[in-house]
Amino acid sequence: MTQTEERPAPVAGRARPPLSGRLLARPEIGALVAAIIIFVFFLALAPSFRSAESFFTVLYQSSVIGIVAVGVGLLMIGGEFDLSAGVIVYTAGLANSLFCWYFGVNLWVGALGSLAFCLLIGFLNGLAVMRTGIPSFLITLGTFFVLQGANLGVTKLVTGTVSSPDVSRIAGYDSLGKIFSSSFRIGPVTVWGTVLWWILFVALATWTLQRTRAGNWIFAVGGNLDSARAVGVPVVRTKIGLFMTVSFLGWFVGMHQLYRFNTLQAGSGVGNEFLYIIAAVVGGTLLTGGFGNTIGVAIGAFIFGMTSLGIIYAGWDPNWFKAFLGVMLLLAVLVNMYVKRMATMRKAD
Template identity: 35%
Template sequence: MGVLSHRARHAHESTEANGAEAPAGATAGRSDERVRKETWFSTLLGRPEFAAISGAVLVFIVFVLAAGSSGMFALDGVMNWSQVAAYLGVLAVGACLLMIAGEFDLSIGSMIGFAGMMVAIPSVYWHWPISLAILFAFAGSMALGALNGYLVIKTKLPSFIVTLAFLFILRGLTLALSILFSDRTIISGVGDIAAADPIANFLFKGVALHGFFQWLGHIGLVKLLDNGEPLVPGIPKVLLWWALMAICGAFTLAKTRFGNWIFAVGGDQVAAKNVGVPVRRVKISLFVLTAFCACLFAVLQVCDIGSAAADRGLLKEFEAIIAAVIGGALLTGGYGSVVGACFGALIFGVVQIGITYTNVDSDWFGVFLGVMLLLAVIFNNYIRRRVAESK
């Protein structure tokens, strides 16, 4: 939060300024009541990611007890739910940073479908190299993200309204343009094109460390199929992208000037502007980032599944916001954690896939998400009040 606490030093300086320095024996064994003592637990409780980490531990305990013997925590099961968490985690990193800056982007779900079509139509029907189509998709998505941010700044309308409009605009454009150029809403064959392109294949398609997992299979640490291939062929590329995005986001937020600007803009953008923070640049940059995350999601999905569809990304904007809120981000801005958002995404993946390993009806998944969101908001509001009282 960028709040500095040097009460002890200030108290000492105040005493010297008043010329009332107490005798050494008078203060021995007595603490200054103006200095608030912090315990390790209160410090831990004040971390924005505390609730998400605690929730993740609880969720793991529940599923170890309920589905531990069903293969959920075998290597193939781990890859299943971690891949779901990774896709959402990519979105949650961008959504969390934008929420800390006090804004929302409800168009990222529609951006996924639109970006997928920007990859599929040029590569399948216009015979572009898929690497060029991917660059085109990233450029188009980030331009739309910049437009979102510019409209929010220029019109001073809530980002909720502006991006809600783009949610419908992009979904409609995806459907209309896919019918116009390809006469269909689902375009297949992208996977084969990506596999033939060395850049797309290396960056976005399939798994990494395949040879290492083959070796693990031959020494008996990983199960082998009848054809001699390992049951788990490697680490899905989306997991590596998620880790990269999470590390970059957490480092930026904690260790850079731009991270301080994000907190300042979300806390009080008028005060931030008065002390020289480039509010416009910060907000537009973060809208560009959320669009980049949505496009990355789309590119990974299209290359991995091998097709693009006009309805891809449905409701993903709300799932990303839920992950960020579970991770400690406040709806009012100025507070949050990328690490917490990633744990929120992990909870989502574990529950969504883990529930299929149990006898619980999957229809209860929505109930769980709603309860988790409500508890997270209540906890985050409590932490906000606690932080405000400590200033």
């Protein structure tokens, strides 16, 4: 009887593992700790960083990167990369503005056409990866160069310059602006709508990963492709859907950029794909796939926003920002390896 009564104790212990077994095994915990440290650091060293206006500016900066990073993070959990994600943002905006300006049609027509075009690019990226077996790194690198060249070539062909025309006087501008580039004030601060959209997309992606069959499929195809096929996961459909999700979110941010600034530079967006990947990796997503979550990706994007503006608020040379990103990426990879090991040990127990 005594031995029988002593058995539940270890079971109860497993139900409540120590902090290192529960919290440290979560993908986003390393990014959360880093975000707190960086936030306190800039609070102490940059007086202008302490205002509410600065905080919401950081949130806006984070949201513009964070929205696309949500899709990139999901794709990386699914075991793939999209190096065209940065350029497709501006492809979306340029397609909308050039089409409507040249043909004289409502901007809503151009926005929907731009959406269809971006989704087609995502579909073709995913289809090419799955049908050819060529790594997504190479497929989307090719897409990156195609889009970059097309952005510059088509824009110059249509307008004679490397910037899109001003769309503020074309029909549909006001209504689309309210959706993609609206803002409102709370006291002395301005809150951009992209911050709310970012929160919505993060919440939706988190729910999808944790509560739906599609979320299980994403983890399965990223963790072990052959095993996923063996248990009936629709691998091709899942991966193509992830590429199209990246394209959709890129289109969304492209619409924001167009309707906030009215015009776009055709050569913009190059290099942003690495910011999305860094946000995902810093947030706990493994480069090998099958592990991570979108809350961590959001924290990674927030770290980007804090750092990019915090360096300016502190009065430092902004050229150091890229060096900081490199250090953060290396540290994140090491932390992610440790977190993955902790999670594996927890499952083994």
